[in-house]
Amino acid sequence: xxxxxxxxxxxxxxxxxxxxxxxxxxxxxxxxxxxxxxxxxxxxxxxxxxxxxxxxxxxxxxxxxxxxxxxxxxxxxxxxxxxxxxxxxxxxxxxxxxxxxxxxxxxxxxxxxxxxxxxxxxxxxxxxxxxxxxxxxxxxxxxxxxxxxxxxxxx
Amino acid sequence: xxxxxxxxxxxxxxxxxxxxxxxxxxxxxxxxxxxxxxxxxxxxxxxxxxxxxxxxxxxxxxxxxxxxxxxxxxxxxxxxxxxxxxxxxxxxxxxxxxxxxxxxxxxxx
Numbered sequence: 001x002x003x004x005x006x007x008x009x010x011x012x013x014x015x016x017x018x019x020x021x022x023x024x025x026x027x028x029x030x031x032x033x034x035x036x037x038x039x040x041x042x043x044x045x046x047x048x049x050x051x052x053x054x055x056x057x058x059x060x061x062x063x064x065x066x067x068x069x070x071x072x073x074x075x076x077x078x079x080x081x082x083x084x085x086x087x088x089x090x091x092x093x094x095x096x097x098x099x100x101x102x103x104x105x106x107x108x109x110x111x112x113x114x115x116x117x118x119x120x121x122x123x124x125x126x127x128x129x130x131x132x133x134x135x136x137x138x139x140x141x142x143x144x145x146x147x148x149x150x151x152x153x154x155x
Numbered sequence: 156x157x158x159x160x161x162x163x164x165x166x167x168x169x170x171x172x173x174x175x176x177x178x179x180x181x182x183x184x185x186x187x188x189x190x191x192x193x194x195x196x197x198x199x200x201x202x203x204x205x206x207x208x209x210x211x212x213x214x215x216x217x218x219x220x221x222x223x224x225x226x227x228x229x230x231x232x233x234x235x236x237x238x239x240x241x242x243x244x245x246x247x248x249x250x251x252x253x254x255x256x257x258x259x260x261x262x263x264x
């Protein structure tokens with residue numbers, strides 16, 4: 001099955017340090033992403049992506065960490081899930097944070113994606129990045145950021 | 156950020172540029188040559204359209220050796236959707252979804 005690569009770019013009026021904090025701080029990530037990113041962000045450490053108080057939805061390793069410029073992690077199904085044993089369900093995500101004249105260019109490159117994982121992330125990333133931009137520029141977040149992309153609005 | 160949104164809508168206002176976005180949606184990571192292939196446009200015209208799409212941040216590029224690969228970047232489209240469509244349509248879409256669920260007797264559309 002073909003593996004996909006996706007590249008998402010957003011420009012945010014903020015500093016690289018604020019973007020780094022938003023990606024790596026447990027409370028800040030939960031505020032715009034719904035899920036917390038948890039790790040000590042050292043190369044070789046594990047990271048987890050989970051709803052507060054729940055079991056993780058994504059786990060992986062920190063491959064590169066160069067604050068506040070570059071973060072590379074693997075994304076894998078957590079232990080206990082049947083897809084854990086399927087190596088095609090592991091993929092890699094790179095965050096690049098560049099200061100471009102008072103704005104930050106955040107590039108998210110998600111590679112080695114199987115078809116079904118692309119389906120999942122392609123709806124998610126634009127919502128996550130839009131909400132991150134709103135948070136850093138206005139201090140507010142959009143309630144239920146994933147509703148705009150969900151096919152099943154709650155009745 | 157009004158200027159950014161102006162660039163997005165201007166970029167989307169041209170059918171050739173929308174076609175290029177459709178082609179990038181169908182297959183990610185194409186070169187200029189691959190994108191121009193089979194289109195009734197000169198390579199130079201495609202290159203100019205891509206430059207406008209990139210300026211509007213609707214297309215992201217990645218250099219790989221001497222090649223420049225183009226990716227559809229849906230983040231600004233999502234922002235336009237959230238600002239100009241979802242806000243107005245949400246209550247009506249919710250009502251339609253509720254109607255569909257009650258008629259079809261499904262818990263999860």
